[in-house]
Amino acid sequence: MRPNPDTSDLITVRAARGATRGILQFNTLRFPCALGRSGIVSDKREGDGGTPAGLWPLRDLRYRLDRLAAPETILTATPTTMSDGWCDAPGDPAYNLFVTRPYPASHETLWREDHLYDIVVMLGYNDAPVIDGAGSAIFFHLAKEKDGLLQPTEGCVALALDDMRTVLAKVSPHTMMQISLSEES
Numbered sequence: 001m002r003p004n005p006d007t008s009d010l011i012t013v014r015a016a017r018g019a020t021r022g023i024l025q026f027n028t029l030r031f032p033c034a035l036g037r038s039g040i041v042s043d044k045r046e047g048d049g050g051t052p053a054g055l056w057p058l059r060d061l062r063y064r065l066d067r068l069a070a071p072e073t074i075l076t077a078t079p080t081t082m083s084d085g086w087c088d089a090p091g092d093p094a095y096n097l098f099v100t101r102p103y104p105a106s107h108e109t110l111w112r113e114d115h116l117y118d119i120v121v122m123l124g125y126n127d128a129p130v131i132d133g134a135g136s137a138i139f140f141h142l143a144k145e146k147d148g149l150l151q152p153t154e155g156c157v158a159l160a161l162d163d164m165r166t167v168l169a170k171v172s173p174h175t176m177m178q179i180s181l182s183e184e185s
Contacts, residue, residue: 009174011167013051013157014182015040020152022182024159026167034143034150034158040181044126044135044155046090051155052135055178057124058171060098062110064118071119073168080117084110088136096126096136108137116141119164123157123177140164140177 008027015022015035022040024033041050063070065079082101087094089105099107110117117139125138135155143158144151150158157179159167 009172009176011171011175011177013040013177013179016182021150024157024163024167026170029166029170031159031163031167032150034153034156036155037152038155040179044138046088046133046135048135049152049155050135051153051157051179052125052138053179053181054125055176056138057176058140059122059124059127061119061121061168062117063120064111067115067118071165071168074172075121075168080110080120082111086110086122086137090133095132096130098122114144115161116144116158118142119161119168121168 011024011026013022013024013033018039020035020037020039022033022035024031036051037049040053042053044050044052058075061075061077062080063077070077085099085101085103085107087097087099087105087107089095092105119142121140123138123140126134139156141156141158142161142164
């Protein structure tokens with residue numbers, strides 16, 4: 001992880017304390033985004049519903065080839081398969097890692113009936129090193145909308161599909177996501 005990314009490679013996500021929606025900005029682009037049901041948190045714990053504050057690299061990008069074409073991006077994009085999962089079980093040796101389903105411990109299913117993970121980017125949160133219980137499966141994915149409003153996530157950052165496509169088309173291999181509370185919070 002580069003400690004001081006060039007501002008042209010920095011996606012910023014900001015929200016007021018406790019807010020479940022914020023603003024994602026990337027260069028001159030600004031989009032509403034969904035956050036965890038507990039808002040942005042500085043001390044992330046497994047299952048708390050918080051989106052972790054910090055500076056996180058964009059890691060693995062996966063997409064549902066059966067539902068949409070690969071997003072235009074410089075990032076490596078891998079089609080999701082029905083056996084893809086992500087371990088969210090503290091104490092398990094694969095905690096906060098990709099797993100192949102079926103998997104005996106608790107895990108997130110990446111092949112979902114809804115459209116949240118039709119495009120999903122794993123963020124480099126709690127992965128160097130993995131700290132047991134500090135939170136897992138922190139992703140940048142598609143938002144659920146209800147009555148035109150983005151709905152809270154379980155701790156991830158989420159965008160509408162067209163907004164996600166726009167951002168991914170402009171990222172570089174060095175792009176980082178900085179999540180923080182806005183100054184007016």
